[in-house]
Amino acid sequence: MQFFDSHCHLDDEKFNEDREEVIKRNLQENNCKFVTIGYSLESSQKAIKLAKKYDLYATVGISPNDIPQNEEELLKELEEIKQIVETERENKYLVAIGEIGLDYYWNKENKELQKLAFIKQIELANEFDLPITIHCRDAINDTLEILKKNKVNNMGIFHCCPHNRELVKEALKLDFYISFAGPVTFKNAKNANEFISIVPNDKMLIETDSPYLSPEPERGKRNEPRKVKYIAEKVAEVKKMTLEEVAKQTFENAKRVYKIVDK
Numbered sequence: 001m002q003f004f005d006s007h008c009h010l011d012d013e014k015f016n017e018d019r020e021e022v023i024k025r026n027l028q029e030n031n032c033k034f035v036t037i038g039y040s041l042e043s044s045q046k047a048i049k050l051a052k053k054y055d056l057y058a059t060v061g062i063s064p065n066d067i068p069q070n071e072e073e074l075l076k077e078l079e080e081i082k083q084i085v086e087t088e089r090e091n092k093y094l095v096a097i098g099e100i101g102l103d104y105y106w107n108k109e110n111k112e113l114q115k116l117a118f119i120k121q122i123e124l125a126n127e128f129d130l131p132i133t134i135h136c137r138d139a140i141n142d143t144l145e146i147l148k149k150n151k152v153n154n155m156g157i158f159h160c161c162p163h164n165r166e167l168v169k170e171a172l173k174l175d176f177y178i179s180f181a182g183p184v185t186f187k188n189a190k191n192a193n194e195f196i197s198i199v200p201n202d203k204m205l206i207e208t209d210s211p212y213l214s215p216e217p218e219r220g221k222r223n224e225p226r227k228v229k230y231i232a233e234k235v236a237e238v239k240k241m242t243l244e245e246v247a248k249q250t251f252e253n254a255k256r257v258y259k260i261v262d263k
């Protein structure tokens with residue numbers, strides 16, 4: 001059985017001590033595939049390096065929590081992200097632009113700048129025929145408005161399943177994929193079963209968001225891609241599927257959305 005972790009951050013400093021060991025263990029012993037997600041200029045550069053070195057997949061992008069504090073700096077960094085995409089566009093390791101989006105939970109003061117970064121990166125994804133991966137926290141209306149006004153040409157993923165019924169429904173209407181993360185396994189997860197049931201099988205993904213959000217029964221520890229299995233177990237339970245079926249379906253979905261062609 002093989003699992004596909006659609007979203008993790010292997011460049012994170014929490015892996016500084018043993019990154020190579022973690023990557024090799026997850027690739028070889030646990031037979032996982034995973035996408036290491038960029039969230040800033042620096043992390044995007046690192047993600048691409050890791051993907052090349054270890055034969056992983058990577059994304060590049062600037063998250064709403066990592067944008068510079070003025071427009072001039074932002075445009076400069078976006079230009080550098082674009083240069084990475086131009087250089088790597090033929091490279092099978094680069095599979096999406098992200099994570100991008102809006103976060104009014106952590107940052108309320110720079111909403112206009114966040115929107116600008118989001119729209120510019122949707123345009124970048126369209127220009128290079130790439131999908132996007134979206135981070136949305138406490139910014140539902142503005143996120144949906146931007147996605148409706150700025151058509152995404154190559155699909156996208158709402159990462160870490162947003163626990164809001166309307167957002168999930170609207171995201172599905174716009175043909176986006178929904179990715180379930182550790183919180184669906186938490187004992188206090190609100191409506192996790194409902195969200196899992198309303199996402200059609202061909203639109204669901206599973207992710208760890210490692211090193212954060214470690215699922216039950218390893219909650220509170222450092223997360224890593226192999227633990228995506230626990231999220232698959234939860235999905236299997238709710239959807240009354242076998243673990244193998246969930247692994248296979250989410251693997252196929254990840255390959256479809258990220259346009260991964262077998263080597």
Ligand code: NI
Binds near residue numbers: 209
């Ligand atoms: Ni993330």
